[in-house]
Amino acid sequence: MAVADANKTAVVTPGQRRRSIAIAVGLGALAVIFFAVTMVRLGGNVAKRMEMEGKASRSITLPAGQETSVGQ
Amino acid sequence: MAVPDIESMIDDGGSVGDYVALLKPRVMSLVLFTALVGLVAAPGSMHPVVAFVALLCIGVGAGASGALNMWYDADIDALMQRTAARPIPRGKVTPEEALGFGLFLSGASVLVMGMLVNWAAAALLAFTIFFYLAIYTMWLKRSTPQNIVIGGAAGAFPPMVGWVAATGTVSLESVVLFAIIFFWTPPHFWALALYRCRDYERVGVPMLPVVAGADETRKQIWIYSLILAPLGVLPVALGFAGVIYGAVSIVAGGIFLRDAWRVYTIREGREGDAMAQRLFKFSILYLFVLFAVLLAENLVGAELLGSVGLWL
Numbered sequence: 032m033a034v035a036d037a038n039k040t041a042v043v044t045p046g047q048r049r050r051s052i053a054i055a056v057g058l059g060a061l062a063v064i065f066f067a068v069t070m071v072r073l074g075g076n077v078a079k080r081m082e083m084e085g086k087a088s089r090s091i092t093l094p095a096g097q098e099t100s101v102g103q
Numbered sequence: 104m105a106v107p108d109i110e111s112m113i114d115d116g117g118s119v120g121d122y123v124a125l126l127k128p129r130v131m132s133l134v135l136f137t138a139l140v141g142l143v144a145a146p147g148s149m150h151p152v153v154a155f156v157a158l159l160c161i162g163v164g165a166g167a168s169g170a171l172n173m174w175y176d177a178d179i180d181a182l183m184q185r186t187a188a189r190p191i192p193r194g195k196v197t198p199e200e201a202l203g204f205g206l207f208l209s210g211a212s213v214l215v216m217g218m219l220v221n222w223a224a225a226a227l228l229a230f231t232i233f234f235y236l237a238i239y240t241m242w243l244k245r246s247t248p249q250n251i252v253i254g255g256a257a258g259a260f261p262p263m264v265g266w267v268a269a270t271g272t273v274s275l276e277s278v279v280l281f282a283i284i285f286f287w288t289p290p291h292f293w294a295l296a297l298y299r300c301r302d303y304e305r306v307g308v309p310m311l312p313v314v315a316g317a318d319e320t321r322k323q324i325w326i327y328s329l330i331l332a333p334l335g336v337l338p339v340a341l342g343f344a345g346v347i348y349g350a351v352s353i354v355a356g357g358i359f360l361r362d363a364w365r366v367y368t369i370r371e372g373r374e375g376d377a378m379a380q381r382l383f384k385f386s387i388l389y390l391f392v393l394f395a396v397l398l399a400e401n402l403v404g405a406e407l408l409g410s411v412g413l414w415l
Contacts, residue, residue, distance in 0.1 A: 046116060046117075046118055047116070049118065049119050050116070050118075050119060050122075053119045053122075061211075061215070064156055064159070064215070064219070065219070067152050068152060068153060068156055068219040071150050071152045071153060
């Protein structure tokens, strides 16, 4: 009886396997979606920040007396 | 020696297809279509990836509502010919599994919408699911002949959710899209109920033709059609639809009114039933054409379509 029970729990039916695969695909898709949206949102902000930093560094390299507002 | 088939002795449960059926894919496709129109018609631009996620959340939320509806209505679904083949009445999925599946997908769709799109759209999506389950399925469907009227709001929310996903706020234009579907729902369903109400009568769902009679239903169809036809033209007046939409909505609204009038006046025999069937079929075409033209105008460009309209 105990052996039969052990066999029963060890078997994975095709239906259970397909459901497990569907859940795995769903979770994988969720991870990809979170990654993609994070890149979309972060990407824009990073680009803006780099642009701002670029402007600031260009202002700093100007000759003294022409740019006074940097850093204020 | 015969080997016992252990696999057949174990309950295999529902297949992936059964779980997909719980999501009511046909309803989901309609929800996605109207939500897409709301999203595209909204002002401003949206990153395609974020727009895709918004639509995915709306679709999953609609599917979750379907699963929760099947969980609650399992008793009457088993008795009606149209719904007897659903996964719960067939014994493929237990009501508890459907409930868990629906609740999980509801929570997931709302959370993902909030985290990745915006929380206003997530709140509206949550309200839509709540409205469909609690207000329509649990309360109104079995208690009042006006079930279709109020319950129709649940089907009218998706374009509004799409609009809010794109803009972060509810505006008059999104309310007009909501109103078009809201006032379209009663004539659409009552036209069907006029010639197919026996199933509902048998399980005690108080559809209007059963409770108030066919004549009253025909009158109500006519009244709602009178409100719907001008509402369908309103997007042009508010400036978020172009010339082509204007022409299509006027012509389609006219045909809708003509068919509704025939349903109201031709009441007897086969011709009466034929008129109701005709209105039911045209009502599907009406909503699809209106939203498809609105979508096309916004995707292709209202000005371009407008110039084509001038050539025609």
